[in-house]
Amino acid sequence: MFQRNDVREGMVVRSIDGEKLGKVFAIGEGEFHIEKGLFFPKDYLVRYSEISDIRGGEIILNHGKEALSSLSADENRYATTSSTSSTGIGATGIGTTGLGTSADTLGTNARMNLGSERTVTGRTEDISIPVHKEQLDVVKRDTQAGEVRVRKDIIEEEKVVDVPVRRERVRVERRDVTPDRPAMNASFQEETVVVPLRAEEVEVRKRAVVDEEVVIHKDSIEEERRVAESVRREDVTVRTDGDVEGSRTLDAPTDDPLKRGY
Numbered sequence: 221m222f223q224r225n226d227v228r229e230g231m232v233v234r235s236i237d238g239e240k241l242g243k244v245f246a247i248g249e250g251e252f253h254i255e256k257g258l259f260f261p262k263d264y265l266v267r268y269s270e271i272s273d274i275r276g277g278e279i280i281l282n283h284g285k286e287a288l289s290s291l292s293a294d295e296n297r298y299a300t301t302s303s304t305s306s307t308g309i310g311a312t313g314i315g316t317t318g319l320g321t322s323a324d325t326l327g328t329n330a331r332m333n334l335g336s337e338r339t340v341t342g343r344t345e346d347i348s349i350p351v352h353k354e355q356l357d358v359v360k361r362d363t364q365a366g367e368v369r370v371r372k373d374i375i376e377e378e379k380v381v382d383v384p385v386r387r388e389r390v391r392v393e394r395r396d397v398t399p400d401r402p403a404m405n406a407s408f409q410e411e412t413v414v415v416p417l418r419a420e421e422v423e424v425r426k427r428a429v430v431d432e433e434v435v436i437h438k439d440s441i442e443e444e445r446r447v448a449e450s451v452r453r454e455d456v457t458v459r460t461d462g463d464v465e466g467s468r469t470l471d472a473p474t475d476d477p478l479k480r481g482y
Contacts (some may be wrong), residue, residue: 222271227252232278233266239285285350342475353453370434 224247233241233254242264254264272282281288378385 222268222274224249224252224268226271226274227268233281234278235285235288236272236282237284241281241285241288244279245404261412266422350457351456354449354451358447368434368436384419385422388417390415402477408438465482 227244227247229244229247231244233244235241240256244252245255245263251265251267254266256263268279270281270283271279274282377432
C-alpha cells in the first residue's frame with residue numbers, strides 16, 4: 221500500500237485506463253488533493269488506498285475515468301473548510317461524512333456499468349458525458365516473405381597438362397689417340413667406373429584459387445496494401461421528461477469528449 225512519502229506535489233495523476241486527471245497540489249496524512257481542471261470541476265480528494273501504482277513519476281488510480289466521473293459528483297469528496305486537523309487536509313472532507321463513510325459507495329461506483337442508469341440531482345454545474353469511438357492504429361512489422369538459396373556442388377573433372385622434363389642419356393664413343401703416349405699411373409687392375417645419369421620427375425600439387433563471384437542484390441519495393449477492420453462508436457440520444465425550459469440539442473463541435481456538451 222502506498223503512503224504519504226510516496227506522493228509528491230506536482231505529480232501527474234491518471235485513471236486506471238490512462239486518462240490524465242490532473243496534478244497533486246496538496247498532501248495530507250491520509251489523502252491528497254488533485255487540482256481543479258477540465259476533468260474535475262472542483263479540487264478532488266483521493267485517499268492513498270485508491271492508488272493502484274506509481275510509474276515513471278505518475279500516480280495511477282485504481283478507478284476508471286467513468287467511475288471517477290460519477291464519484292466527482294459526490295460533494296462529500298471535497299474538503300469544504302480550510303482548517304487542518306490531525307486526520308487530514310480538510311476536516312469536513314475527511315470526517316464521518318466524507319471519505320470514511322463513502323468507502324462502500326466508492327467501491328460500488330467504481331464497478332458501475334456504462335449501460336446502467338443513474339440520476340444526478342441537486343447540481344448547478346455543467347455535466348460532461350464522454351462519448352467514445354474506436355480508431356484504427358496500423359502497425360507494420362517485418363516478417364520473412366521468402367528466401368533465396370545458393371548451393372555449391374563439387375564437380376570433379378580430369379585436367380591434362382603437358383610438362384617438359386629433362387633427363388640424361390649416355391653415348392659411348394671410342395676414338396684413337398697419339399701412338400706411344402705414355403700412360404700415367406697405370407695400375408693394370410680391374411675396376412668399374414660408374415657414371416650417374418639424372419632425370420626430372422613430375423610432382424603434382426593442387427591449390428585453391430577464386431574462380432568467380434556470385435553476388436545477390438536485395439532491392440526494397442514499396443507497395444500499397446489495403447486493410448479493413450470494423451470499429452465501434454457511441455451514439456447519443458437525448459430524451460427530456462417533464463417540464464424542461466427550452467430545447468436541448470446535442471452539439472459536438474470537437475473530437476474531445478470532455479468538451480462535448482448540451
